[in-house]
Amino acid sequence: MYPVLRKVSITQQxxxxxxxxxxxxxxxxxxxxxxxxxxxxxxxxxxxxxxxxGRWKYLxxxxxxxxxxxxxRQMRPIVAATDTAYGTLNVMVSGYDMTLVxxxxxxxxxxxxxxxxxxxxxxxxxTKSTEVMLMQEVGTKMYVDAVLKTHERIVQLSSxxxxxxxxxxEVLLKTQPEGVQLSVNEHTEDQFKARFKARPELExxxxxxxx
Amino acid sequence: xxxxxxxxxxxxxxxxxxxxxxxxxxxxGFREFSSNSVCRASLQTKTVTETATSPWTLVAAVCLQRLxxxxxxxxxxxxxxxxxxxQMELERSLVSDHELRVLEESERMSRKKADDYDSDxxxxxxxxxxxxxxxxxxxxxxxxxxxQLAPRVTADIDKDLTSAQxxxxxxxFLLAEQQVGREKLWLLPQTQWQEGETLRQTAERALASLPxxxxxxxxxxxxxxxxYKYKLPKAVxxxxxxxxxxxxxxxxxxxxxxxxxxxxxxxxxxELQKYLKPAYSMKVDRFxxxx
Numbered sequence: 001m002y003p004v005l006r007k008v009s010i011t012q013q014x015x016x017x018x019x020x021x022x023x024x025x026x027x028x029x030x031x032x033x034x035x036x037x038x039x040x041x042x043x044x045x046x047x048x049x050x051x052x053x054g055r056w057k058y059l060x061x062x063x064x065x066x067x068x069x070x071x072x073r074q075m076r077p078i079v080a081a082t083d084t085a086y087g088t089l090n091v092m093v094s095g096y097d098m099t100l101v102x103x104x105x106x107x108x109x110x111x112x113x114x115x116x117x118x119x120x121x122x123x124x125x126x127t128k129s130t131e132v133m134l135m136q137e138v139g140t141k142m143y144v145d146a147v148l149k150t151h152e153r154i155v156q157l158s159s160x161x162x163x164x165x166x167x168x169x170e171v172l173l174k175t176q177p178e179g180v181q182l183s184v185n186e187h188t189e190d191q192f193k194a195r196f197k198a199r200p201e202l203e204x205x206x207x208x209x210x211x
Numbered sequence: 212x213x214x215x216x217x218x219x220x221x222x223x224x225x226x227x228x229x230x231x232x233x234x235x236x237x238x239x240g241f242r243e244f245s246s247n248s249v250c251r252a253s254l255q256t257k258t259v260t261e262t263a264t265s266p267w268t269l270v271a272a273v274c275l276q277r278l279x280x281x282x283x284x285x286x287x288x289x290x291x292x293x294x295x296x297x298q299m300e301l302e303r304s305l306v307s308d309h310e311l312r313v314l315e316e317s318e319r320m321s322r323k324k325a326d327d328y329d330s331d332x333x334x335x336x337x338x339x340x341x342x343x344x345x346x347x348x349x350x351x352x353x354x355x356x357x358x359q360l361a362p363r364v365t366a367d368i369d370k371d372l373t374s375a376q377x378x379x380x381x382x383x384f385l386l387a388e389q390q391v392g393r394e395k396l397w398l399l400p401q402t403q404w405q406e407g408e409t410l411r412q413t414a415e416r417a418l419a420s421l422p423x424x425x426x427x428x429x430x431x432x433x434x435x436x437x438x439y440k441y442k443l444p445k446a447v448x449x450x451x452x453x454x455x456x457x458x459x460x461x462x463x464x465x466x467x468x469x470x471x472x473x474x475x476x477x478x479x480x481x482e483l484q485k486y487l488k489p490a491y492s493m494k495v496d497r498f499x500x501x502x
Contacts, residue, residue: 166431169431170431178281
C-alpha cells in the first residue's frame with residue numbers, strides 16, 4: 001500500500017511540476033527559481049538567497065598592485081632599420097598657428113592608423129617664443145613688435161615599410177597646410193634626452209664624485 | 212580624405228606586389244631590386260641566360276609633380292560651418308589682456324573728460340602709459356592695409372598650360388611630347404633602359420634629357436609606382452620584340468620656378484585624359500593621387 005501511495009504522490013508531484021515548468025518558460029520573472037531564468041544577464045536582488053551567484057573574481061589569488069612607473073622615464077627601444085622597413089622615425093610638424101599644427105599632427109596620426117603603420121608615441125615639444133624686434137624710425141633703440149610662438153608636434157612611427165613609404169610621404173606632402181613645416185628624421189637617444197629638464201644639483205654632485 | 216587615400220595605398224601596393232610576382236623571374240631589370248639576397252643569388256644564373264631571350268623592351272618613365280602651393284577653396288558647406296564655428300568661438304571666448312587694457316583706458320578717458328575729475332585718484336594706479344592701447348591698434352590697422360596679399364587665382368596664368376605656376380591649389384603633372392615608334396605622342400617623359408643601370412637611374416636620365424633642362428626633383432622611393440605594357444601590332448612583332456613595358460617612377464618638383472618650354476605641359480589630373488591615350492591613361496590614373 002505504501003509504495004503505491006508513494007508512487008501516486010510522486011506522479012502527482014511530477015504533474016504539479018510540469019505546469020510550473022511551462023509557466024516558467026512562458027513568462028520568466030524574478031520570483032522564479034534560477035534554472036528557468038536568464039542567469040547570465042540578470043542579477044539577483046540582495047535579499048534573494050542566490051544573490052551574488054555569478055561572482056568569481058574574489059576567489060582568485062590577490063595580485064600585487066601595479067608598481068606605478070612614470071610613463072616617460074624609460075625610453076622605448078629604438079627599432080633598427082632593416083632592408084624592408086625604416087626604423088623609428090620622427091615626423092615633426094611645426095608652425096606658428098597652433099590649430100593648424102595640431103590638426104595636421106592629428107591627421108597624420110589617423111592616417112597611420114588607417115594605413116596600418118604603428119605609432120609608438122605622439123608628443124609635443126615645448127613651445128618656443130620668438131620676439132620680433134624692430135628698429136625705431138628715430139634713434140637706435142629696438143622695440144618689441146610681435147611675439148611669435150613656434151609650436152612643435154612629433155608623431156613617432158615604430159616601423160614604416162619601404163613599399164608604403166612613398167605613398168605615405170606623398171599624401172603627407174599633398175595635405176600639408178600653409179604655414180606648417182614638415183620634417184621626417186630618425187629618432188636618436190639624444191633627442192629623447194633633450195626632452196628632460198637639466199638637473200644642475202645632480203650634475204654638480206656627479207662632477208664632485210668624479211674629481 | 213583619409214578614406215580614398217587608403218584605397219589608393221592598397222591599390223598601389225597590390226599593383227606593386229602583383230607586378231613583382233608576375234615578373235620576378237622574367238624581368239631582367241629587377242636584378243638590383245630583389246629584396247631577398249637568397250632570391251638574388253638564385254636569380255643570378257637564370258637572368259644571365261634570360262638576357263638574350265626577353266622579348267620586351269624596358270622603358271622607365273617619370274611622373275614629375277608640382278605639389279599644390281595653397282590650400283584648396285572651401286566647399287560652400289565647409290565655408291558656412293567655418294563661419295559658424297568662428298562665431299561660436301567668439302561668443303564663448305573671454306576678454307584678452309589687450310582688450311581689457313582698451314576697456315580700462317577708454318573708461319579712464321571718459322572719467323578725465325567728466326567735470327569732477329580728480330587726478331590724485333588716478334595716481335595710485337601708476338603712471339599712464341605713453342602709448343595707449345587704442346593707438347597701438349590703429350598702428351596695426353595701418354600696417355595691415357599696407358600689406359598686399361598675392362592673388363590666389365590668376366586667370367591668365369591658369370590658362371597657360373606650359374606654366375608651372377598655374378592652378379596653385381591643385382597638384383600638376385608634367386607631360387612631354389615624345390617620339391614613340393612612328394608617331395609623336397603626349398606622355399610622361401620616358402627613355403629606354405640601358406644595361407647596367409637601375410630603372411630609377413633610367414627615370415632620372417629621362418628627366419634630365421627633356422628639352423628644358425634643370426628640373427630639380429626628388430624621387431620617391433626606389434621602386435616604380437606603376438607599369439604599362441604595350442604589345443606591338445602583330446605585323447610589326449618579331450621574335451625579339453613583342454612590345455614595351457613602361458615603369459613609372461614618382462618624383463616631386465623641388466624648385467618653385469622650373470624652366471618652361473612649349474613641348475612640356477603641366478596638367479591637372481582631369482586634364483590628363485584629353486592628352487593621353489585611353490589604355491595608357493587608365494594605368495596612369497591608378498597611381499596619381501588627386502587630393
